[in-house]
Amino acid sequence: xxxxxxxxxxxxxxxxxxxxxxxxxxxxxxxxxxxxxxxxxxxxxxxxxxxxxxxxxxxxxxxxxxxxxxxxxxxxxxxxxxxxxxxxx
Amino acid sequence: xxxxxxxxxxxxxxxxxxxxxxxxxxxxxxxxxxxxxxxxxxxxxxxxxxxxxxxxxxxxxxxxxxxxxxxxxxxxxxxxxxxxxxxxxxxxxxxxxxxxxxxxxxxxxxxxxxxxxxxxxxxxxxxxxxxxxxxxxxxxxxxxxxxxxxxxxxxxxxxxxxxxxxxxxxxxxxxxxxxxxxxxxxxxxxxxxxxxxxxxxxxxxxxx
Numbered sequence: 446x447x448x449x450x451x452x453x454x455x456x457x458x459x460x461x462x463x464x465x466x467x468x469x470x471x472x473x474x475x476x477x478x479x480x481x482x483x484x485x486x487x488x489x490x491x492x493x494x495x496x497x498x499x500x501x502x503x504x505x506x507x508x509x510x511x512x513x514x515x516x517x518x519x520x521x522x523x524x525x526x527x528x529x530x531x532x533x534x
Numbered sequence: 535x536x537x538x539x540x541x542x543x544x545x546x547x548x549x550x551x552x553x554x555x556x557x558x559x560x561x562x563x564x565x566x567x568x569x570x571x572x573x574x575x576x577x578x579x580x581x582x583x584x585x586x587x588x589x590x591x592x593x594x595x596x597x598x599x600x601x602x603x604x605x606x607x608x609x610x611x612x613x614x615x616x617x618x619x620x621x622x623x624x625x626x627x628x629x630x631x632x633x634x635x636x637x638x639x640x641x642x643x644x645x646x647x648x649x650x651x652x653x654x655x656x657x658x659x660x661x662x663x664x665x666x667x668x669x670x671x672x673x674x675x676x677x678x679x680x681x682x683x684x685x686x687x688x689x690x691x692x693x694x695x696x697x698x699x700x701x702x703x704x705x706x707x708x709x710x711x712x713x714x715x716x717x718x719x720x721x722x723x724x725x726x727x728x729x730x731x732x733x734x735x736x737x738x739x740x741x742x
Contacts, residue, residue, distance in 0.1 A: 452621055459614040466606055473594060473741050483742050490737035494730045501617050501726040503719075508556075514563045518570035525578050533585055 458500045465493050562720045566727045569687075573731050576683060577738050580676045591668035596661070597740055598652070605648050606736050612641025613729040616695075616722045623702060623718050626709045635699040635718075638725065642692040649685050653678075677739060684735050687728045694721050 472485050499505040504512055584590050619634030656677075663678045665671040698721045701707055707714055 455614050455617045459610060462610045463607065466603065469737065469741060470599065470603055486737050486741050490733055493733045497613065497726050497730045501613050502723055511563050514567050518567050518574055521571055522574035522578060525575065529582055
């Protein structure tokens, strides 16, 4: 498909991903409770994944259908986690 | 207009926005969504087993985080060379596209080499798929399953991208925003997905 959007600055995205990875490595040494560290790491990982999907995979510039397809596995995984909670508790 | 014609027009209207190129893209996205569920199930399963275990070893005390951080960096770099290569295909710059695609392939191959090195090292230290000296046997099982499943994806990606490189390198292949661009873009989607999954695997298996 002929894209009409201006290409995003891919090197900036690369830099963000690099910096976020370094931040992740720093986070594991923070003197916080385990839960807080895990929450931070999950947040950073999701943020990085979002950057890759939005810019490298052009999801930001695509029709909505593809975004919905991309979202389904996340919804189903959340569902899976929710269904497993009774097993853990 | 007859009823049939109205129906036909309606169907056309709903389907028209997808050009032939985007069907391929749609197909790749559907595949990736399914693949994401495989990885999702593996990672959720990992979380459950780890949570239920009382003697799960601390990953970052056993794995070399610096090496894996470098592997992450390699994949991120190969993702950016992929988009730059795609951009060059669109702009009809064959030699630039070839260079970037080659760098992407090399990034993937480098990742695999480092993973082989890491696995060998860990197996030598006693991490086996059925047990290890530090705690729960499932620690090794899940580690090899998940990183192995991802490594197979990288292997597939390296082969896939080598084919793309061969196509783009052929002087008779027409570049520009046409069919080749679309084919390379779809290959790129797969490659970025492999990078995206590694971001998750790196976080959950190595860092948490």
